[in-house]
């Protein structure tokens with residue numbers, strides 16, 4: 001390429017799945033479709049400098065995390081570059097300096113792989129746009145999502161849109177296994193939907209999501225589970241469009257518990273929920289039925305609880321969280337977030 005040196009800065013948010021991705025085939029192809037809310041405040045901000053180098057034989061890069069060199073993340077980045085090499089052949093022409101930070105506390109148990117890989121993919125696309133100024137905006141975001149997927153599956157849902165679906169399905173015509181697509185037909189009831197993340201356990205995960213996905217191979221309930229995800233995607237998109245918060249809640253909570261049920265019924269089996277996770281879930285159920293306030297929970301592959309609710313009940317729900325749930329969080333920590341738009345470049 002003709003570009004000698006270039007520096008970019010991109011941010012990408014985390015996302016929280018409503019219908020969960022759990023199980024994958026070769027080349028980061030999901031075993032079932034998923035759909036998520038894009039978050040707004042939990043972000044990775046990544047600055048990348050590309051400078052032409054002599055040899056084109058190897059990838060050459062440095063990694064800084066919050067200003068300090070961080071070698072433990074290097075193998076993941078190396079693997080990412082190797083996977084995207086055929087789609088971005090210009091990368092080996094450059095020495096790449098990656099300088100990255102998260103807006104959420106380090107080792108908070110919030111997975112940074114989705115936001116991190118999405119932010120890095122955006123930076124790569126900024127270079128590609130510089131090399132090929134004809135690249136359309138549509139293709140820019142599509143390919144950014146495609147590349148992010150090769151870094152971490154769920155990262156493809158952190159590029160563009162408030163609600164993003166990934167994985168070929170009958171409900172969303174333009175859906176694909178290769179990249180995330182925006183789901184636009186959202187009722188006012190879901191505008192500015194809130195996600196307060198209760199940090200129950202900040203420890204390292206005992207089981208990585210890579211291992212978890214693999215355990216869906218030969219899992220006794222796999223086929224039924226994948227079918228169910230298709231059904232739930234059809235139902236939840238209908239609820240999102242019609243503004244049916246009650247039915248939305250049923251699917252979201254069932255999906256969270258099913259994800260963990262798959263972990264408990266794999267071989268080897270494991271449990272990522274903690275006693276406080278269950279305390280919180282029970283208190284959310286009690287609060288919801290006693291006050292008739294549409295608040296629900298979802299879980300990632302960990303012990304933390306995402307509390308989801310409409311903006312117009314924020315004051316009441318935050319009071320409830322203060323009064324009843326904070327005691328079950330590690331050091332009383334939680335993060336207030338809400339639906340956001342996706343990645344940005346500056």
Ligand code: PMV
Nearest residue numbers: 017020021152153154209301
């Ligand atoms: O993107 P991965 O490979 O880390 O998988 C993430 C899987 C879940 O977070 C548990 C579910 C999802 O759809 O995000």
